[in-house]
Amino acid sequence: MSQSYAAEEQLAIAAVRRACALTSAVFNTLIKNETLTKGDKSPVTVGDYAAQAVISSMLHRAFPHDPIVGEEDAAELRLESGKAMKDRIVALANTALVSPLALGDNEGWGIGPGAAQTDSELLDAIDRGNYPGALTGRMWTIDPIDGTKGFLRGEQYAVCLSLIVDSIVQVGVIGCPNLPVDPTHPEAGTGCIFSAVRGQGAQQFTLSGSDPTPVRIPASTPETFNFLESVEAAHSSHSFNDRVSTLLNVTRSPTRMDSQAKYGCLARGEGGAYLRMPTGVGYREKIWDHAPGQILVEEAGGIVSDSRGKPLDFGLGRTLGENFGVIAAGKDVHGRVLVAVQQALADAKAKA
Ligand SMILES: Nc1ncnc2c1ncn2[C@@H]1O[C@H](COP(=O)(O)OS(=O)(=O)O)[C@@H](OP(=O)(O)O)[C@H]1O
Numbered sequence: 137m138s139q140s141y142a143a144e145e146q147l148a149i150a151a152v153r154r155a156c157a158l159t160s161a162v163f164n165t166l167i168k169n170e171t172l173t174k175g176d177k178s179p180v181t182v183g184d185y186a187a188q189a190v191i192s193s194m195l196h197r198a199f200p201h202d203p204i205v206g207e208e209d210a211a212e213l214r215l216e217s218g219k220a221m222k223d224r225i226v227a228l229a230n231t232a233l234v235s236p237l238a239l240g241d242n243e244g245w246g247i248g249p250g251a252a253q254t255d256s257e258l259l260d261a262i263d264r265g266n267y268p269g270a271l272t273g274r275m276w277t278i279d280p281i282d283g284t285k286g287f288l289r290g291e292q293y294a295v296c297l298s299l300i301v302d303s304i305v306q307v308g309v310i311g312c313p314n315l316p317v318d319p320t321h322p323e324a325g326t327g328c329i330f331s332a333v334r335g336q337g338a339q340q341f342t343l344s345g346s347d348p349t350p351v352r353i354p355a356s357t358p359e360t361f362n363f364l365e366s367v368e369a370a371h372s373s374h375s376f377n378d379r380v381s382t383l384l385n386v387t388r389s390p391t392r393m394d395s396q397a398k399y400g401c402l403a404r405g406e407g408g409a410y411l412r413m414p415t416g417v418g419y420r421e422k423i424w425d426h427a428p429g430q431i432l433v434e435e436a437g438g439i440v441s442d443s444r445g446k447p448l449d450f451g452l453g454r455t456l457g458e459n460f461g462v463i464a465a466g467k468d469v470h471g472r473v474l475v476a477v478q479q480a481l482a483d484a485k486a487k488a
Pocket residue numbers: 178207279281282283284285286365366367368369370371372393394395396414415419422425
């Protein structure tokens with residue numbers, strides 16, 4: 137029997153709302169020494185750490201036994217050299233945690249404002265994201281800022297949270313503070329949340345209101361179809377997407393956008409397909425970069441697979457393991473995109 141996951145969805149929405157308020161505030165005041173470069177050369181800001189601390193604290197309060205796979209860890213913040221950053225993160229996280237009841241909070245589920253946390257409680261909350269993942273059982277994924285490079289550029293980024301049970305994503309919530317609420321009326325403002333529960337559909341509402349609207353991927357037409365792809369050429373191959381576009385006679389140029397906002401746009405009918413092919417050997421996609429997006433697109437009536445047509449495997453640890461690339465698209469076009477991707481891969485192999 138399918139479960140309702142009502143408490144989990146409400147908590148996830150409330151946590152993403154609080155984290156989005158925090159990241160928006162951070163962007164307006166971010167200064168240079170509030171960003172670090174991680175071992176893999178990617179950036180992390182006080183916003184990433186503080187948002188993970190807030191979401192993890194709220195999860196722990198509501199579901200103390202659930203393990204968490206979170207992108208960030210607090211190792212740098214525990215060093216003497218990280219003290220200034222840690223102090224700022226603690227202040228930001230506590231402001232977000234104790235602020236008055238945000239829309240979507242529900243005290244009945246214990247997800248209203250909480251008490252301020254100590255430094256060590258907040259560092260421990262960040263480090264609770266160290267779960268290695270598992271094939272069975274419940275676990276949450278947190279990507280506190282997905283598309284950190286987009287966040288730093290003032291463009292798209294997303295606060296992403298999912299609940300995975302026995303390797304299947306059951307709840308996904310994506311907050312997009314910089315995304316237009318209505319792409320046909322950009323003047324109507326920005327700030328959306330997407331949310332989906334397995335078997336119950338997908339919805340969008342505004343970051344500041346409680347106005348859920350169901351989202352569904354419409355049938356695509358040659359006039360409207362184009363690819364959604366990463367901004368960063370290092371994250372997915374733009375030239376491969378060009379070849380697939382040529383094979384499919386796609387005339388519209390791709391929409392480049394950071395983060396899982398791409399899954400949100402696809403789910404509400406923008407673009408037609410999200411194609412993410414690896415640029416080099418070795419990088420394994422992280423589960424927090426795809427779990428909320430996968431359930432959102434599937435619940436909006438689409439299909440998400442890797443470049444071989446296999447489902448994404450969320451039960452192999454912190455990465456998607458052997459999955460190679462991602463194709464997300466409406467049901468009517470996914471098969472055609474998959475065939476074109478296979479053709480482009482075969483052409484590249486023949487040339488090599
Ligand atoms: N080499 C490589 N290949 C593929 N993906 C990578 C790679 N390196 C990083 N990442 C992950 O990409 C996440 C950013 O998502 P996007 O690629 O959609 O954003 S962007 O348009 O490129 O900025 C980004 O997520 P965040 O770190 O949360 O921003 C990374 O997890």
